[in-house]
Amino acid sequence: MEFKKKYLYPIGLLLAMFIIWLTIGSESSDENVIYTEPIVGYFEVTITSSGELQAQNSTSISAPENMRQFRINNVPILNLVPEGTVVEKGEFVAELDRSSLSNTLQDAQLSLEEEETQLEQAKLDSTLTLSAARNNIVDLEYSAEQAKLVVEQSQYESPAVQRQAQIEYEQSERRLQQARENYQTQVKQAEANVRGRETEVQEERNDVQRIQEIMNQFTIYAPENGMVIYKRNRDGSKVKVGSSISAWDPTVAELPDFSIMESLTYINEVDIQKVRTGQRVDLGLDAMPEKQLTGQVTSVANIGEQRPNSNSKVFQVTIRVNEADSTLRPSMTTSNTIHISSVDSALYVPLETIHAYNDMDVVFKREGQSTVMQQIVMGIMNENDVVIHEGVDLSDQLYLSLPVDTTGIERRYLPSEILLEYETPEEIAQQE
Incomplete structure (x- = not known):
């Protein structure tokens, strides 16, 4: 009897511990699974970014x-x-x-001096040439007068002598006429040469003047x-x-007009497709956290760019600030919340509940002691939640993580006519 009691108590204790372990273990394994329920209410999609204030209009x-x-x-x-x-x-x-321009000015002044020297030389050459031409005309006039006297004196000579005298007189007259005509041509040539030199001098003077004006600027x-x-x-x-x-971009600084300010921000290539002109924006100022401003998207860049210290492409977005505030200054850092879209009464769930299965979006529901995989139709989403159009009810309990064992669970699919209602034109075109 004592022997039975000696072994009966340990065996009973082991059985009790085993039963307790089964009870607690099963409960704890169930408690380790976290569930959530859908929420119905106001749902909004926003994009947040930091920006920098600048004046919309400014004087360069x-x-x-x-x-x-x-x-x-x-x-x-x-x-x-x-x-x-x-x-x-x-x-x-x-x-x-001004150092580089000073060298240019010196070169221009030297060129001006050279042109002025050549102008003076041209004037002197013209004076000497025309003077010689005038002296030649005077000499030819004397020769013609002498030939005329010979003609007059030869009237008592033989006809041959008279004819010779007449020929020499006519030749002297022709030489005189030719000299006078050549003189007129020489005058015109001299005037043209001087005018050309004067034009060169004036151009050099204009260059010097323009350089001096630029230097003053x-x-x-x-x-x-x-x-x-x-x-x-x-x-x-x-x-x-x-x-x-x-010289292609000579702006040194700007004088901004503080009456209309805007925030310049950059949105990554993943989110830029959601941003449109006219969207409402809430702005905060890092320098003045208590001040809240509103704005509107006024422009969205069509071409992305690589910003310094960034590996991804971003697109420039300009946001006009609605309020005129004398405390706003260019280069102030802003926090921008762009309101993309919203639904007043939407059923939405956390993004963690959504899983992919055979090119479908699904959730896992808890129905009593069973687990069901349910196909869904999603709507808009933000950073944390997503709107569900079909496949989830407000009373459903959804797994926040993928169940440990999904083999053998019931799979429920949405009717094709319901899926067709939510197909986009792009999806329909791809099917065709």
Whole structure:
């Protein structure tokens, strides 16, 4: 009897522990599965991004635009007022390096001196040439007068002598007439030569004057009243002392109009298809968290670009700020929430409940002690949830994760006529 009691109690204890393990183990395995239920309510799709404020309209402060005429492509900045300086019209803004233009001016001045020398030489040559021509005409006039006297005196001579005298007189007259005609031609030639030289001189003078005018413009003054904001280069950096200003893009800084501001942001290539002009935007300011602004998408770039320190393509989006606020300043960082679409009363579930099966979207439901795979039709989705059009009811319990064992579970499919209602024109075209 004592022997039976000695072994009966341990055996009973082991049986009790086994029963408890079965009960607790089965319950714990069931408790490890997390379920969720659909929600009905307001559903919204938004895209968030950071941006930078800028003025929609601004007045450019630029270097001279005609630098390229003198083969000047880039000009360094020697001096520049601090960014944010409030200036009045006509006040100093920047100073550009004149060294390259100074060399051009020296060359132009030397060319001007050479042309002026050649002009003086042309005038002297013309004076000497015409003087010699006039002296020749005077000599021919004397010769013609002498020949005429010989003709008069030969009237008492033989006819042959008279004829010879007459011929010499006529020849002297022709030489005189020819000399006079040649003189007129020489005068015109001299005048044309001098005018040509004067034109060359004037062109050189104009070049020197234009260069001097451009050099004066290398000291840049504010065209209007406003706050100086440096121009931003293509790589995102801003103009500063030592930067070079291109002759093709001579803008040094801008004077923004603070009455209309906009936020410049970049949206990745995955989300850009959802963004459209006219969409509502909520804006926040990192510098002033308490200030909330509203805006509207005004432009969406058609071509993506590679931003610095980024491996993905992004598209530029411009958002106009609705409010006019005197505290807004260019380059302030904004947080932008673009409202893409919304549904007032939608049934939606977490994205974790959605799974792919044979090119279908499915969820796993809990029905009593069983699990069912249900085909669904999804609608719009945001970062966390997705709208369900067909396949899920408000009372369903959905698995948040894929069940451990999906073999042998019931699979339920939606009728083809229901699926047809939700097919897009693109899907129909692909089927055809």
